[in-house]
Amino acid sequence: MFNAKAYSAASATSLLAHTPIKRRDPTPHDVQIEILFCGICHSDLHAVRNEWSSVMPTVYPIVPGHEIVGRVAKVGSAVTKFKAGDLVGVGCLVDSDRTCPNCQKGLENFCPHMTLTFNSPDKHGTAPVTYGGYSDSIVVDERFVLRIPSNLKLPGAAPLLCAGITTYSPLHRAGVTEGKKVGIVGLGGLGHMGVKLARAFGAHVVVFTTSPGKKEDAIRLGANEVVVSRNADEMKKHAFSFDFILDTVSAQHDIDQYIQLLGLGGNLTLVGGVTKPQSLSSFGLIFGNRSVSGSNIGGLAETQEMLDFCGKHNITADVEVIPIQKVNEAYERMLKSDVKYRFSIDMASLKSE
Ligand SMILES: [Zn+2]
Numbered sequence: 001m002f003n004a005k006a007y008s009a010a011s012a013t014s015l016l017a018h019t020p021i022k023r024r025d026p027t028p029h030d031v032q033i034e035i036l037f038c039g040i041c042h043s044d045l046h047a048v049r050n051e052w053s054s055v056m057p058t059v060y061p062i063v064p065g066h067e068i069v070g071r072v073a074k075v076g077s078a079v080t081k082f083k084a085g086d087l088v089g090v091g092c093l094v095d096s097d098r099t100c101p102n103c104q105k106g107l108e109n110f111c112p113h114m115t116l117t118f119n120s121p122d123k124h125g126t127a128p129v130t131y132g133g134y135s136d137s138i139v140v141d142e143r144f145v146l147r148i149p150s151n152l153k154l155p156g157a158a159p160l161l162c163a164g165i166t167t168y169s170p171l172h173r174a175g176v177t178e179g180k181k182v183g184i185v186g187l188g189g190l191g192h193m194g195v196k197l198a199r200a201f202g203a204h205v206v207v208f209t210t211s212p213g214k215k216e217d218a219i220r221l222g223a224n225e226v227v228v229s230r231n232a233d234e235m236k237k238h239a240f241s242f243d244f245i246l247d248t249v250s251a252q253h254d255i256d257q258y259i260q261l262l263g264l265g266g267n268l269t270l271v272g273g274v275t276k277p278q279s280l281s282s283f284g285l286i287f288g289n290r291s292v293s294g295s296n297i298g299g300l301a302e303t304q305e306m307l308d309f310c311g312k313h314n315i316t317a318d319v320e321v322i323p324i325q326k327v328n329e330a331y332e333r334m335l336k337s338d339v340k341y342r343f344s345i346d347m348a349s350l351k352s353e
């Protein structure tokens with residue numbers, strides 16, 4: 001084992017602070033990564049504050065972070081995919097059983113025995129649970145390490161590992177391509193990635209927002225049109241016209257008004273986790289053979305496909321780079337949606353701790 005620097009929280013009410021942690025020495029199939037940037041995902045905050053205790057109770061101390069990019073420092077003797085110096089990424093998963101039907105289909109993200117990047121039991125016994133990317137290093141099996149295209153700027157590439165795949169997977173599965181009309185509901189960390197990706201797939205992209213002030217920025221990000229969802233007349237103009245709508249809003253909202261905008265056989269996919277049940281009218285679905293679905297990140301192969309797609313189209317997240325010492329402040333700002341559109345932690349700032 002070796003010592004690593006990290007930021008962790010000691011309890012649901014503690015601030016994140018510098019803590020030394022242990023990492024395992026690379027086993028034959030492991031890659032040791034020097035972390036350069038880690039994005040801040042809203043689920044980091046939920047986990048730190050134990051807000052999802054009913055489904056995933058947090059074990060303390062917690063080191064969050066699952067939008068990791070870095071450089072390979074060292075590889076185990078049997079590693080074939082990577083060598084020291086390669087630019088790599090790690091997303092929400094660091095292991096799975098590799099044998100269940102979902103793993104065999106490349107859907108490790110639905111493996112019943114998957115190991116999440118943080119707060120999952122640590123199979124290697126280095127610590128009670130896995131520690132994530134708010135750290136200067138991480139050791140991960142090569143199967144769960146992804147290649148980052150060399151043309152992508154690293155601070156903005158980090159959020160692709162969660163926000164990128166969360167939006168890419170449903171757009172891709174829906175067959176979004178040139179000539180399709182696609183709606184993106186909400187323009188935050190997920191929504192702004194949805195806009196960039198849908199546009200790169202060639203779709204006509206319409207952004208729905210509650211804030212008229214976001215219009216200009218939505219267009220800059222690639223939207224063809226922007227609709228203020230509180231304006232019923234503007235909404236009506238788009239009735240029965242969408243092939244696909246990606247709903248990224250994680251607060252309670254009216255889903256029915258978007259279902260009304262789907263065309264025949266259209267689908268609305270939810271990716272924002274709303275904790276309370278939401279109502280929807282069955283008639284909205286019946287009249288039009290419409291459907292509502294959910295989507296949860298993506299498997300390893302699809303995540304690599306997304307990264308390669310982003311490399312080809314030069315897509316990264318819009319980020320505000322912060323030193324790790326500002327992470328607690330960043331959490332408070334994220335709660336107020338005061339960030340365009342994702343925070344990315346510069347891990348060089350850990351060196352001074
Ligand atoms: Zn995430």
Ligand SMILES: [Zn+2]
Nearest residue numbers: 098100103111
């Ligand atoms: Zn499995």
